[in-house]
Amino acid sequence: MRDHPLFVPFRGDHLAAVVTTPEQTARGLVVFLQGAGGATRTHRYRLWTRAARRLAGDGIASVRMDYRGIGDSTGAYAFEMEAPPVEEALTVVTLVLDRLGLDGFGVVGNCIGARTAFGLAARTESCRSVACILPMALGPVLERRGENGVASLGASTAKLLPGRVAHWASRVRRLGPFGGRPDLRFIPEVSIAVRGGTKVLFLHGGTEESRQRLVAGAKALPAVALGEGASPVQIWRMPAEGTSGFRPLETQRVVVDSVTEWMDRTLPVSAADARSTRRSAGAA
Amino acid sequence: MTTDDPFGPLRSYEDSRLGIREMFLVPLVSGAETVAVLSVPLEQMLPCGWIICHSFGMEQLYLQPLEVEVARRLASAGFPVLRFHAQGYGDSALPTDRASFRSQVEGAIQAANLLMESTGASEIGFLGARLGATVAALAAERIDASSLVLWEPVMEGRRYVEALLRSGAVTELASRGREQGESDLAQQLHQTGIVDVDGFPLRRAVVEEMSGIDLHQEISRFSGSSLVVQVSRSGIERADLRRLTGRLASVGGRASLQIVTDPLARMFGLQRYHSSSGRKADTQGDLSEALISRTLAWCLEGLEPDSIRRQEGA
Numbered sequence: 001m002r003d004h005p006l007f008v009p010f011r012g013d014h015l016a017a018v019v020t021t022p023e024q025t026a027r028g029l030v031v032f033l034q035g036a037g038g039a040t041r042t043h044r045y046r047l048w049t050r051a052a053r054r055l056a057g058d059g060i061a062s063v064r065m066d067y068r069g070i071g072d073s074t075g076a077y078a079f080e081m082e083a084p085p086v087e088e089a090l091t092v093v094t095l096v097l098d099r100l101g102l103d104g105f106g107v108v109g110n111c112i113g114a115r116t117a118f119g120l121a122a123r124t125e126s127c128r129s130v131a132c133i134l135p136m137a138l139g140p141v142l143e144r145r146g147e148n149g150v151a152s153l154g155a156s157t158a159k160l161l162p163g164r165v166a167h168w169a170s171r172v173r174r175l176g177p178f179g180g181r182p183d184l185r186f187i188p189e190v191s192i193a194v195r196g197g198t199k200v201l202f203l204h205g206g207t208e209e210s211r212q213r214l215v216a217g218a219k220a221l222p223a224v225a226l227g228e229g230a231s232p233v234q235i236w237r238m239p240a241e242g243t244s245g246f247r248p249l250e251t252q253r254v255v256v257d258s259v260t261e262w263m264d265r266t267l268p269v270s271a272a273d274a275r276s277t278r279r280s281a282g283a284a
Numbered sequence: 285m286t287t288d289d290p291f292g293p294l295r296s297y298e299d300s301r302l303g304i305r306e307m308f309l310v311p312l313v314s315g316a317e318t319v320a321v322l323s324v325p326l327e328q329m330l331p332c333g334w335i336i337c338h339s340f341g342m343e344q345l346y347l348q349p350l351e352v353e354v355a356r357r358l359a360s361a362g363f364p365v366l367r368f369h370a371q372g373y374g375d376s377a378l379p380t381d382r383a384s385f386r387s388q389v390e391g392a393i394q395a396a397n398l399l400m401e402s403t404g405a406s407e408i409g410f411l412g413a414r415l416g417a418t419v420a421a422l423a424a425e426r427i428d429a430s431s432l433v434l435w436e437p438v439m440e441g442r443r444y445v446e447a448l449l450r451s452g453a454v455t456e457l458a459s460r461g462r463e464q465g466e467s468d469l470a471q472q473l474h475q476t477g478i479v480d481v482d483g484f485p486l487r488r489a490v491v492e493e494m495s496g497i498d499l500h501q502e503i504s505r506f507s508g509s510s511l512v513v514q515v516s517r518s519g520i521e522r523a524d525l526r527r528l529t530g531r532l533a534s535v536g537g538r539a540s541l542q543i544v545t546d547p548l549a550r551m552f553g554l555q556r557y558h559s560s561s562g563r564k565a566d567t568q569g570d571l572s573e574a575l576i577s578r579t580l581a582w583c584l585e586g587l588e589p590d591s592i593r594r595q596e597g598a
Contacts, residue, residue, distance in 0.1 A: 003310060003317065003319065003375060004289060004290075004291040005291075005295065005308035005310065005319050005375070006291040006294035006295060006308065007294055007295070007296065007297040007306070007308070008294065009297070014297040014306075016308075018319065018375050019291060036557075036564065037555070037557045037559070037564055038345070038346070038349070038555065038556060038557040038564075039345065040345065040348060040374070041375075042374045042375060044342075044345065044483065045380065045483050045484065046373070046374065046380055049374070049375055050379075070349075071348065071352070072306075072308075072321055072352060074297075074299065077349075077557075077566055079557070079559070079563055079564035079565075080562060080563050081562040081563075082562060099290040099291060100290065144562070245482075245483060246483055247455065247480065247482060247483035248480045248483065249480045249483065249485055252483065
């Protein structure tokens, strides 16, 4: 296993990244995308560093990156859930795939990184697999409902409100302003990715109620609704207790195990397999 | 690094606006590889190089933006600067539960040797915030460094550990609704040898080594110049930092205590990005700028006249 730190030019700035390669020829690439609340390329508790090493042991290369203005990247910091850094991620992935001679990748995302992951998957046919980590809220992969009401109130904002107000704001956020139960509506990139053949894992750590919503939403996705063969969308559970910010230590272990297992299952089984996939894509 | 590295040419970049080059290095520190960033001026380099020492646990992550910024600004002013992940942190090779205070001090000293070898720096300064400042002071003490900058240093390891355990207990209560006192965590630490503090594995051996730290006592021979910065909401000078500054002056040379006042002083070392309406913003930009500009002014003030002339001539 070897780490290759690098700076990727991006619109006048430089994105810092670390590529981890296995000893043997890599059979695929995984891109790690954390939230944008200040976490660097290693993610909190070094989740990405740990997963990168496990993947390298399975013959899979990976790249973890700092968004613009974060960690060792240059530029100004900006975070907007409605404007995920898809271009930044695409620039890094394209460069790394080219340098490693690969053409397929998987992507692991958390918080705004999950939204970015689906943005990447929708933009390129090279994305074979997405692992979307949702420790608490489904918000990062849901469409924003309305611009002016509490229906679009984020969970983190609700936490700042006084007790009873926060309680009702939370109910309204989950159930809709009139107490009904609105359908879960994914961002369009989720459907585009699934329709394009990308396999999707939701690693979910929220309440049972939000899990049921997620299950219902996943069943409504195009390729899943057809019900042909094994489902391309799976929902795995993270320990639900105390998962705020990937605590406790057990939660971190489950995340690393799940992500590596999912990518091991969904990326080509060998470098030769990856090469033949590339040849047939070229012939087509 | 061998020549077959497909990413070799991307190891560094230049910023002509700041007048610096930054380069990734993969040095051996504390017996295993890690990732470091060397920041150097594009023009004439000053003889004093700086090592940035990061803090402990989650503070390492929260203080990183400040450390990156000060490294770039120091390099822009002519100083070579090296920052690195100690073992157990970031991109380093060893696992998180191998992080320890002593290995951070050893790592800082090894980083100083690397900086001297790679840039020709003849003098070394150490800079750090919170427990990183304590690391910096002990490293400076060990290798006769020329300069030291301590931002809000941790004076007593025992109190720092108690605060970590208290924070872990509060998190348990907030996230699991499980009331667990600081003493329960201490008992768990004693029984199992490891305790989960805000998602960070804290080992008994590390707690024991940190509990023995008394920064005032540890300083006995450092003879360089030092700047101690207190971050305060009120502006009232802390007696322990005044005492530390006196100690540094009595064993060394120039030593000064400066106070940076900021309404968010209590947030120093904590999460700096906070969200509102789907956006996040940096709440500590002003505090960072005040710390960096004070530090830069102090570093430049201490330069030998020869160095300044060389800089101006360059």
